Amino acid sequence: MKTSDLLVKALENEGVRYIYGIPGEENLDLLESLRTSSIELILTRHEQAAGFMAATYGRLTGEPGVCLSTLGPGATNLVTAAAYAQLGGMPMIMIGGQKPIRTSKQGRFQIVDVVNLMKPVTKYSRQVVDGYHMPSMIREAFRVSMDERPGAAYIELPEDIAEEESSATVFDVVGHRRPDASEQSIDLAVEMIRKAQAPLVLIGAGANRKRTAESLRALMDCTGLYFFDTQMGKGVVDERHPQYIGTAALSDNDYLHSAIERADLIINVGHDDIEKPPFYMHKGGRQVIHINFDAANIDEVYFPQLNVVGDISNSVNRLADKLGRLPQEFDFFARVRDEVDSHLTRYFNDTRFPILPQALVSLLRDHLDAEDIVTLDNGIYKIWFARNYECHAPNTLLLDNALATMGAGLASAMTAKQLNPDRKVVSVNGDGGFLMNCQELETAVRMGLDLVVIILTDKAYGMIKWKQEGIGFENFGLDFNNPDFVQFANSFGATGHRAESHADFVDILEAALAGKGVHVIDLPVDYSMNHAILNKLLKESAAID
Structure with a gap:
């Protein structure tokens, strides 16, 4: 042939x-x-x-x-x-x-x-x-x-x-089982966890890839350990779990960083050094157990004291079996969890318009089931979704905290819907990122997808503008104009909507989620409170004791 x-x-x-x-x-x-x-x-x-x-x-x-x-x-x-x-x-x-x-x-x-x-x-x-x-x-x-x-x-x-003609034939597809961690490394990990005063679990992107949810949930339930996750580790364990502290969406100065600072041992499951580190190691400081398929890459900020190398799920199951209920008191982590819960809901019911990103997070969470999917492009709103959106299942908030490219949000939503036709899928994009691959609306319509696309409009590259303002530079070089997104969507055979108020957006969202076809919603967003919220967060999180 x-x-x-x-x-x-x-x-x-x-x-x-x-x-x-x-x-x-x-x-x-x-x-x-x-x-x-x-x-x-x-x-x-x-x-x-x-x-x-x-x-x-x-x-x-x-x-x-x-x-x-x-x-x-x-x-x-x-x-x-x-x-x-x-x-x-x-x-x-x-x-x-x-x-x-x-x-x-x-x-x-x-x-x-x-x-x-x-x-x-x-x-x-x-x-x-x-x-x-x-x-x-x-x-x-x-x-x-x-x-x-x-x-x-x-x-x-x-x-x-x-x-050209070829007489070759295809090869059999042969899988292989990943090796399990050595018994010695498991025993050393058990010893370190038992000796620690305040051990804390971190779930990273590698744990999300291999569907380790059941094993990790069992570890938390069995031991009483508290845990947090990275942006690409969200949802591996249902974030409604009573021992969940939060997501490391910021590099520091968040409530959960108070828990990280108090921890004397981090049990890092599925660490991926492509993601921004949620904590930095210092010689003589907290210890780290690295549980992953491969040994850790060593650098100035990450040099674990123990590598547990092998199939992650198997390693976690064996740890749970050997540890049982831990005797340590986790009262401080419980207080941090309560502070996180209180803070994250602070703006959920805010009805101002243009909409606050925190209010959008709340509305989507309220209108979507546990298995429904939200995909994000890249922009400042990604921080608020990573911090505030409660994931109930793995891979239900698809964000990119690795390359962090713009232009991927709509395309990723299209595949998510194609593979999961019975789930609702919502694509959240900034107006900058959306226009980088907006032509795929035609593809989505041609594929017959039922999809909701939200465009957060602020007529600027908002993330960079926020950084520019934070440094103290003058506003320069980051503002632009947009097309009429309603007419733009309609021209592709999608249905365009423009929200004029908070209540109007709620009505549009409900109709779009219940409707057929591709729905594009132009939603003005208010980022003006970003610095105020984060500055207040710095003061409040530092006061936890």
Whole structure:
């Protein structure tokens, strides 16, 4: 069969259901092979969005999402999405086209060395030079992409290789069990936890990837340990748990940092050093147990005293079995939890308009079920969602605290809805980030998705403006104008709405969540209280004793 047919057979063999992307003339043989396959091609309007969609597929399923581009500018448009998947620990396969490599028809026209370009932002980047190698390359790309730590892989298929005949056959998909931690490391961890006066659990992004919710919940219930999470670790354990303290959305000076400062031992489960560190280590200070699939990377702020290396869920289960109910008193952590609960709800019922981000968080939480999904683009509102939005299940608040790119919020929501048609999905975007990939509204409408898209409008790059103001610089270079988002949405076949008051937004939100199709809501937002809230937070959190 043709190498392009062989590629499709290999993808089917890996269980691929969708390919997101934009084909070019260099992909035409592959496109023809896909036409008669079981794989559905989701045609997007920009390669970057295709990459974001594929990465989100990997994030939600644990299996690589697949995206497609042509050569040159199509492939370079995937670079940001590759970094998004690579830093975020999301398995993803990118397939790119290329001019013929045996004979040149057009000199260097459109030719970029994409294979080497992709190497710094992928785990695997190869060009197919002979159809015979295609099956092994696909199997290896999938294996590498899924292996801890997950990430992106790139395969380039030149035009002439795609059309040549090959007698190769696909490889069997062979999984493997991750090794368990040694008994000695488990016993050392038990000893350290028992000796600590104030041990505290941190749940990171790595724990969210491997669905360790049941094991971690059992650990908290069995031992009485209190816990907090990182932004990408949110929801691994239901945040309604009585021992949950909060999310490390700020680098310091938050209520939960009072608990971190009091802790003499951090049990760090699923640490991912791509995320901003929620605490810094100092020599002679608190001790850290690192529980993960791999040993910790050592740097100036993170150098654990113990590595428990192996399958996370297995390690946590064994710790719970050996520890039992701990004798330590956790009264201080309980007080911090109560202060956090009191603070987070302070602006939930505020009805001023433009809306406060905290009030938006409250409204969405009240209108969504435990398994419904909110996806975020990147902006200042992400801090308030990370701090204030109570996650009841894993991967129900999809935010990016790794690459932290703008433009991914809508695309990630589209995949989330595609994979979870029975759940409500809401995409929250700033007006800056939304306009970076707004053309995908057409894709969402064409896919027949029932989706709610909220655009928080302040006509500025609000996060940078907030930082600029905090430093004391003059307002400069960050303001812009917007199109009429209602007409814009309607022109794509979506339904546009503009909220004129807090009560008006509530009515629109309820109707949009209950309705069919894509609903786009223009919602003015008020960020003017950010500094006041955070300054007050600094004083109040420092006073906890």
